[in-house]
Amino acid sequence: MKFGFTLAALALSLVSTASAQSNSPTLEEVRKNGYLRCGVSDGLTGFSNPDAQGNWSGIDVDFCRAIAAAIFDDPNAVRYTSTTAKERFTALTQGRQFEVLSRNTTITMQRDVSLGMDFVGVTYYDGQGFIVKNDSGVTSVDGLGGATICTQTGTTTELNVADYFGTHGMQYQILAFDKESEALAAYDSGRCDAYTTDHSGLYAARLELSNADDNIILPEIISKEPLGPAVRQDDPAWEDLVRWVLYALINAEELGVTSQNVDSLMSAANPEQRRLLGLEGDFGKSLGLTNDWVVRIVKKVGNYGEVFERNVGQGSALKIDRGRNALWTNGGLQYAPPIR
Template sequence: MRIRVAALAFLAAILTQPAFAGPSPTLQKVLKNGYLRCGVSEGLQGFSTPDAKGRWTGLDVDFCRALAAAIFGDAQKVRFTPASAKVRFTALQSGEYDVLSRNTTWTMSRDVQLGLEFAGTIYYDGQGFMVPKKLNIKSAKQLNGANICTNTGTTTELNLADYFRSNKLKYTVIAFEREPEVVAAYDSGRCDAITTDQSGLYAERLTLKNPADHVILPEIISKEPLGPAVNQSDPQWGDIVRWTLFALINAEELGVTSKNVDQMLKSPNPEIRRLLGVEGSFGQSMGLSNDWAVRAIKQVGNYGEIFERNVGQGSPLKIQRGLNALWKHGGLQYAPPVR
């Protein structure tokens, strides 16, 4: 009889603890390694590119730094692995890095079929066109019969085909494996226009001899939400990556910056107190310490700071916030509350 009661109690204990799983295996591995492994692009200005001193800079890079800061309290504990567009998913699936932060478009087929999970959108992009100013073209609709250079192995080729097909326009696509050849072919007149995500066009324009001679057309022909991706097999790790991104966005919304984060710890605002771990134990429930968001914001800055520093007014790219403004300012950046 006593044994049966004990068994029932044990069973009840198991059943009433449905959500508890052990700590994330990826997090354990990262902690054991002592650094975060982050897959980035081979070089896209503003997103991930090594600077003159060989230090990686960019929006995608800074996100990994923020993640490292949230985990270790040290934004430098991260190793970057450049991955080509072609191998990025295979390398993530096979565990060559812990997070893929590489201007990667979140699409249904990638999310559903490739065994990976997108943590959110760090940059709302869209595919556009760049043409030489001397062609005097004002709209992509005038590109009938044009030669268009692009990268192979991305969603870009498909969007291009869809756009021209739906507008009943003719075109010729010339698809290169690497970015530098795309720009070189455009520069030597092989094609009339170049197409990729608009952020990429701004970056490529800077590498041309005379950037002012080229215009980026207003049309955006696709939705390209770029975001960090993780392996689907570890949902808890996905939570850590997702909420680090949300913390950066919430911090901007609540006015918490890298400069004032220490004073903000004394703020009476309950939303700020929860975000910074003064109230509640949100960090611990993810397997981190409660001041995870403070560490990330203090060392890397909030979303707005990261944006302006890498692609916005503080950078040579000078991209407007546009779709990437906070929802309160007419943009799309919106993070669920820390509650």
């Protein structure tokens, strides 16, 4: 009897410790290192871009900051590694250079199924577009027959051009570069008639050109580019953690929880808010975190809407509309399963 009681008391005390024991080797390694390693781009405004002091910002960066906030209560406990479009997947899988790839990466079947990694969800619904010079007189993609088009190696962008021009019986020539800066410089100097990439990337690219106003983004979107973070396939508990950080950001926006009001919601009566904020249930602990994991994320990084507006929306130089990235409750596609 006594032994049984002691065991029960021990079990109870284990359950009530600050954060549950994790069954994720990746989380254990991240904790031991004291920081998350995050694979990002070479520099893409709005997504992952370093300033002159080497401080990174962008949606993709904020996603890693949110994971670090959940684990360490410190969004700055992240080390960033730049990786090219071509090398990003092997850097994650074979190279094990980082625990999360958060680099404007399109989810495709081949990438998900054949490369030893899994995507956790969509951080940004994008599609491919084109930018051309005003004085070319081109106003739609139909006018690009026979054009030379600049883009980047190892991207879906290259493949979509082949599909689109092929199916529309249009001639074209691709000039592909390893780095975005090289592709853009080639377009800027007139070596190419058009530059093509994810539509969001065109907004960023336009700002880098010698005279932004001399260029227009064509109206057509020729592909689906659902962009999302990826992790290695060998640690399902880590994958769950990373996936639920994304869902937490989206759910926080849907439930009206912001960096500004999260403190005042700690006495909320709404059961959905209570579960999100760890006031009820053991959802954080089920991920190997503390139950206030979402409070940590939202306080330090904000909810999905705040992250979007700050980096690519009205609070940024890009001024991209929410469009498809609005919440499903506002006619968009952003939708996260419930915390319950």
